[in-house]
Amino acid sequence: MDWDSFAEWGEKAARWTQDYHQTVKDKPVRAQTEPGDILNALPELPPEQAQPIEDIFQDFEQIVMPGITHWQHPRFFAYFNANTSPPSVLAEFLTSAIAAQCMLWQTSPAATEMETRMMEWLRHALDLPTGFAGVIQDSASSATLAAVLTMREKALSWQGNQQGLFAQKPLRVYCSAEVHTSIDRAIWVAGIGQQNLVRVLTKGDWRGMDPVALEQAIQSDLDSGLHPAGVILSVGGTSVGGTDPVEECLKVAAKYGLYTHVDAAWAGSAMICPEYRHYWQGVERADSIVFNPHKWLGVQFDCCAHFLKNPEDLVQTLAISPEFLKTHGKDGIINYSEWSVPLGRRFRALKLWFVIRAYGLEGLRTRLRNHVNWSVDLHDRLATEPDFEITTKPMWSLWTFRYAPDGAVDLDDLNLRLVNAINDDGRIYLTQTRVDGNLTIRFQAGQFETTEDDVRVAYDVITEIARSLT
Numbered sequence: 001m002d003w004d005s006f007a008e009w010g011e012k013a014a015r016w017t018q019d020y021h022q023t024v025k026d027k028p029v030r031a032q033t034e035p036g037d038i039l040n041a042l043p044e045l046p047p048e049q050a051q052p053i054e055d056i057f058q059d060f061e062q063i064v065m066p067g068i069t070h071w072q073h074p075r076f077f078a079y080f081n082a083n084t085s086p087p088s089v090l091a092e093f094l095t096s097a098i099a100a101q102c103m104l105w106q107t108s109p110a111a112t113e114m115e116t117r118m119m120e121w122l123r124h125a126l127d128l129p130t131g132f133a134g135v136i137q138d139s140a141s142s143a144t145l146a147a148v149l150t151m152r153e154k155a156l157s158w159q160g161n162q163q164g165l166f167a168q169k170p171l172r173v174y175c176s177a178e179v180h181t182s183i184d185r186a187i188w189v190a191g192i193g194q195q196n197l198v199r200v201l202t203k204g205d206w207r208g209m210d211p212v213a214l215e216q217a218i219q220s221d222l223d224s225g226l227h228p229a230g231v232i233l234s235v236g237g238t239s240v241g242g243t244d245p246v247e248e249c250l251k252v253a254a255k256y257g258l259y260t261h262v263d264a265a266w267a268g269s270a271m272i273c274p275e276y277r278h279y280w281q282g283v284e285r286a287d288s289i290v291f292n293p294h295k296w297l298g299v300q301f302d303c304c305a306h307f308l309k310n311p312e313d314l315v316q317t318l319a320i321s322p323e324f325l326k327t328h329g330k331d332g333i334i335n336y337s338e339w340s341v342p343l344g345r346r347f348r349a350l351k352l353w354f355v356i357r358a359y360g361l362e363g364l365r366t367r368l369r370n371h372v373n374w375s376v377d378l379h380d381r382l383a384t385e386p387d388f389e390i391t392t393k394p395m396w397s398l399w400t401f402r403y404a405p406d407g408a409v410d411l412d413d414l415n416l417r418l419v420n421a422i423n424d425d426g427r428i429y430l431t432q433t434r435v436d437g438n439l440t441i442r443f444q445a446g447q448f449e450t451t452e453d454d455v456r457v458a459y460d461v462i463t464e465i466a467r468s469l470t
């Protein structure tokens with residue numbers, strides 16, 4: 001294939017894309033293939049000779065597509081959604097056409113300056129104070145790792161990178177049990193060690209950290225000669241939306257001079273709506289905040305917004321700046337590769353620019369509000385069914401339930417069978433979690449094309465399949 005035939009195939013791909021999105025709602029949401037089906041359909045060895053693009057495209061449809069779980073299906077209610085949207089697909093198409101590697105300002109000034117401006121737009125959209133600077137990371141996991149490394153280096157007066165951790169007192173980091181596993185992994189990779197990630201007790205409907213318990217944990221570590229380094233807060237945890245009392249916890253952290261990071265990977269997008277901001281009141285006291293526009297703002301993976309009160313701390317932690325990467329003669333330029341663990345970076349700001357302009361903040365807010373309202377409606381309806389039990393209340397559009405008919409003995413087994421039967425049925429897609437040790441089923445709405453009717457279908461499917469099991 002060469003560029004001469006590209007436009008023809010580009011048009012075919014564009015028509016395929018439109019048709020896919022307009023008909024995906026008629027397909028089962030979760031892939032219905034067995035393990036190995038796709039692997040076995042792919043030749044064991046690569047071709048020695050060029051193959052026509054017709055054949056490749058045909059195999060894409062016949063081999064690949066049956067093995068796809070449709071994340072853009074309007075009845076994808078599992079995990080958290082990872083949306084795309086027409087303007088985002090278009091922007092990514094152009095990004096891949098340009099294929100710039102945007103590690104330094106000079107390796108594409110437009111990418112750097114667009115990123116600066118888009119992070120300012122997002123900061124404005126979330127109503128964060130102007131003091132915050134932003135960078136786009138590939139994922140929340142990477143942003144959290146960068147924050148934990150910064151936390152570590154600050155606590156060690158910037159000696160960790162130089163000396164390693166062998167001669168240091170154990171560093172201690174505090175979080176609740178509701179944080180995402182990316183926090184554990186950042187702690188491992190940063191050399192802090194799982195046993196130094198202190199789980200502070202949670203309380204209340206939001207399953208948030210108890211600030212009094214946080215202070216006690218820090219104090220008791222200080223008394224034992226350990227070295228508190230930072231606090232990581234959850235706003236909208238992945239399991240049930242666990243959310244810490246941000247302001248009180250950040251005040252405790254400030255009292256002890258600890259670096260703070262807020263993981264709002266999913267729920268951060270909702271903060272473009274003023275009515276949800278009470279969930280993270282006081283967040284402006286944090287040193288580092290992360291959220292994923294690639295979840296709920298309609299730009300596809302990867303696009304993670306990372307805000308920093310003092311980006312100098314992050315740059316001091318991560319920048320190496322060997323001579324051959326230096327950009328001479330331009331003052332005040334930003335080399336975003338100094339703000340992240342990977343050196344190479346994609347032009348991720350373009351899709352934000354397309355999407356925010358194509359929908360406007362008001363268009364995005366309307367989608368988010370609809371998702372929350374429709375999800376809460378479904379919760380209210382299921383709550384009136386005597387054979388169902390609400391296990392956690394809605395946090396934005398996420399809540400959990402169990403099927404618990406009179407006389408049922410093993411509810412964990414029943415609910416696992418229920419979630420599997422629902423996903424085999426294919427009309428909707430749900431996932432399970434554990435709440436206080438009990439298996440329970442999550443519901444969340446957040447796909448960009450979801451309608452109120454799709455959420456109503458979820459009610460029919462859940463009640464119908466549950467009652468057919470007993």
Ligand SMILES: *Cc1c(COP(=O)(O)O)cnc(C)c1O
Pocket residue numbers: 080138139140141142180182236237238263264265266292304
């Ligand atoms: C999705 C999620 C993450 C991980 O996000 P990635 O961008 O996939 O690394 C972290 N924390 C929370 C709360 C999440 O929902």
